[in-house]
Amino acid sequence: MTPDGAAPIATTTGLTKVYGKGEAAVHALAGIDLELRAGELTAIMGPSGSGKSTLMHCLAGLDTPTAGTVWLAGQDLGSMSDRALTAMRRTKVGFVFQAFNLVATLTAEENIVLPLQLAHAKVDTEWFDQIVDVLGLASRLKHRPSQLSGGQQQRVACARAMVTKPVVIFGDEPTGNLDTAASRDLLGFLRHSVDELGQSLVVVTHDPGTAAFADRVLFLSDGKVVDDLANPTQATILARLRTDATDANTDHAHPDATGAATGADADAATQAPTTVAREQ
Numbered sequence: 001m002t003p004d005g006a007a008p009i010a011t012t013t014g015l016t017k018v019y020g021k022g023e024a025a026v027h028a029l030a031g032i033d034l035e036l037r038a039g040e041l042t043a044i045m046g047p048s049g050s051g052k053s054t055l056m057h058c059l060a061g062l063d064t065p066t067a068g069t070v071w072l073a074g075q076d077l078g079s080m081s082d083r084a085l086t087a088m089r090r091t092k093v094g095f096v097f098q099a100f101n102l103v104a105t106l107t108a109e110e111n112i113v114l115p116l117q118l119a120h121a122k123v124d125t126e127w128f129d130q131i132v133d134v135l136g137l138a139s140r141l142k143h144r145p146s147q148l149s150g151g152q153q154q155r156v157a158c159a160r161a162m163v164t165k166p167v168v169i170f171g172d173e174p175t176g177n178l179d180t181a182a183s184r185d186l187l188g189f190l191r192h193s194v195d196e197l198g199q200s201l202v203v204v205t206h207d208p209g210t211a212a213f214a215d216r217v218l219f220l221s222d223g224k225v226v227d228d229l230a231n232p233t234q235a236t237i238l239a240r241l242r243t244d245a246t247d248a249n250t251d252h253a254h255p256d257a258t259g260a261a262t263g264a265d266a267d268a269a270t271q272a273p274t275t276v277a278r279e280q
């Protein structure tokens with residue numbers, strides 16, 4: 001239980017993931033004890049290969065731990081059948097990935113409600129309107145993905161993740177294809193979804209300015225949580241990264257870390273050559 005008595009959305013104990021065997025074994029997660037609190041935006045930072053994606057996949061029931069336990073939304077994932085896990089992922093978890101993965105032939109609105117259609121569930125129009133409002137998409141609903149900027153497309157992907165009212169949304173580098181300004185924009189909108197809609201979010205990011213939108217930043221290194229920063233600011237995050245300059249340097253190849261990504265880069269990644277100019 002968290003100090004205010006709210007049940008955690010996820011808890012791990014001794015979470016371990018080893019890929020491969022013998023000399024080739026990679027300890028992607030080396031024993032993680034973690035509690036993620038409801039109604040928070042948690043950022044995860046760490047060098048490439050430190051285990052961020054593996055941690056998210058294990059938390060979301062997309063990957064099976066080698067050892068340890070994961071509880072998600074009050075259930076022990078290790079004790080669940082594949083079928084129950086699949087149902088859990090569909091109803092309790094939302095995902096946002098680096099590639100926006102929108103359906104090109106559908107409008108923004110059609111993309112957002114797609115998960116409900118696939119589940120033959122009704123759209124809660126009040127909730128839909130709230131999400132669209134909080135993510136600033138009201139004037140973009142009739143647009144197709146190719147008519148939207150990268151940042152707008154990712155907001156549509158976030159709305160699509162939220163529409164099923166998941167207990168938690170996991171974003172694995174959701175800003176990875178966005179330039180620095182669009183990254184911070186997206187996190188600003190996600191911050192609103194936490195504050196105004198109570199959505200719990202866990203987001204991997206390389207950008208200290210983006211992570212500063214979080215309530216908490218977890219720092220991973222070699223499959224372990226090496227720091228846990230509450231109420232972070234860009235300054236405290238940068239200071240923390242500087243204490244581990246070697247690790248921080250390994251991440252400088254990532255466009256988010258340098259701020260060097262241009263609109264054209266983000267563009268090429270989304271294969272939507274005419275969209276960036278429209279993000280005004």
Ligand code: ADP
Nearest residue numbers: 019020026028047048049050051052053054055
């Ligand atoms: P991050 O997301 O922080 O970059 P990952 O969780 O993707 O890190 O990877 C952690 C470690 O596990 C890395 O050394 C990576 O090479 C390894 N790894 C990840 N997935 C696999 C896999 N399917 N098979 C083998 N090794 C993997």
Ligand code: MG
Nearest residue numbers: 052053054172
């Ligand atoms: Mg990763």
